[in-house]
Amino acid sequence: FFYRSENREAAMWVRKISHWVSKHHPEVKFTEKKPDCLVVLGGDGSFLAAARKHQKQNPIILGLNLGRVGFLASVRESKKFLKGLNRFLGGNFNVSGRIMLEAAVLRKRKIVWRAYSLNDVVAHNLLGVSEIEVSIENHPIQYIRGTGVMVATATGSTAYNLSAHGPIVMPSIKCL
Numbered sequence: 001f002f003y004r005s006e007n008r009e010a011a012m013w014v015r016k017i018s019h020w021v022s023k024h025h026p027e028v029k030f031t032e033k034k035p036d037c038l039v040v041l042g043g044d045g046s047f048l049a050a051a052r053k054h055q056k057q058n059p060i061i062l063g064l065n066l067g068r069v070g071f072l073a074s075v076r077e078s079k080k081f082l083k084g085l086n087r088f089l090g091g092n093f094n095v096s097g098r099i100m101l102e103a104a105v106l107r108k109r110k111i112v113w114r115a116y117s118l119n120d121v122v123a124h125n126l127l128g129v130s131e132i133e134v135s136i137e138n139h140p141i142q143y144i145r146g147t148g149v150m151v152a153t154a155t156g157s158t159a160y161n162l163s164a165h166g167p168i169v170m171p172s173i174k175c176l
Contacts, residue, residue, distance in 0.1 A: 001014045001017075001018075001038075001039050001040075001041065002038055002039070002040045002041070002042075002046065002049075002050040002053070002054075003040070003041040003042050003046060003066075004042055004046055004049075007041070007042055007046075007066065009041075009066055010041035010042055010046075010066055013041050013064065013066070013078070013081065014041065017039065017081070017082070017085065018030065020082055020085070021085070021089070024086065024089075025089045028089060034057050035054070035057065035059045036059055036060065037059055037060045037061075037062060037088075038050055038054055038059045038060070038061045038062070039062050039064060039085075040061055040062065040063045040064065040073075041064050041066055042065075042066050042067055043065065043066065043067015043068060043069070043070060044067060044069065044070065044071055044072045044073075045067070046066075046067070047061065047063045047072040047073065047118075048072070048117070048118050048119055051098075051100065051118040052115070052116050052117065052118065055100055055116050060095055062074050062075075062084075062085075062088055063075070064078070064081050064084070065077070065078075066078065071158065072155070074088075074093075096171060096172070097172075098118060098153065098154070098155050098171060099153050099154070099155075099174055100116055100117065100118050100153070101116065101117045101118075101120075101121050101151060101153060101176070102114070102115075102116050103115055103116075103117065103121040103123075103151070105123055117153075117156070118153065118155050118156070119152065119153060119155050119156030119159055119160075120150055120151065120152035120153065120156035120159065120160055120161055121150070121151050121152075122148060122149070122150045122160065123148055123149050124147060124148030125147050125148060126147075128147065129145060129146060129147060130145075130146070130147065130148075131143070131144070131145050132144040132145075132146070132148070132149050134149055134151065136176075150164060150166070151176055152166060152176065153175075153176060154169040154170060154171045154172070154173050154174070154175060155171055157169040
């Protein structure tokens with residue numbers, strides 16, 4: 001399970017789901033290390049944080065929405081959580097593969113910041129104009145003289161990217 005510790009509703013659902021799974025799917029084993037599946041309880045921010053934290057293990061992420069919109073969630077209404085889990089644990093699901101970004105900011109050839117993201121990465125200089133080189137696997141693709149740059153995955157195309165007038169891209173398209 002992945003949820004924000006201050007989210008009391010998520011903690012209640014973890015207890016309820018754990019009990020329900022133990023009763024209805026006793027073959028399921030809960031683990032903290034290298035999970036095959038990650039059940040995320042929260043909103044899209046929790047989903048993105050879980051993807052970042054567990055990106056090396058690459059688990060299937062099942063999102064149960066406790067946020068406002070739940071755009072990334074598999075089940076958006078809490079009254080349908082157990083039904084959705086039952087379908088999932090019964091093998092009745094589709095996996096939607098997504099790409100992640102690994103971004104690094106270099107100054108004088110030294111990495112000063114690194115992050116992973118499922119949606120987008122923004123490098124922004126609040127103090128003025130910078131010279132920015134955008135590279136993919138050390139191959140320069142763009143030189144920018146400006147205040148910043150945003151790189152979005154298809155997953156992130158409907159978030160900050162859209163508000164900056166970028167295109168909406170179907171999640172199945174592997175592009176930046």
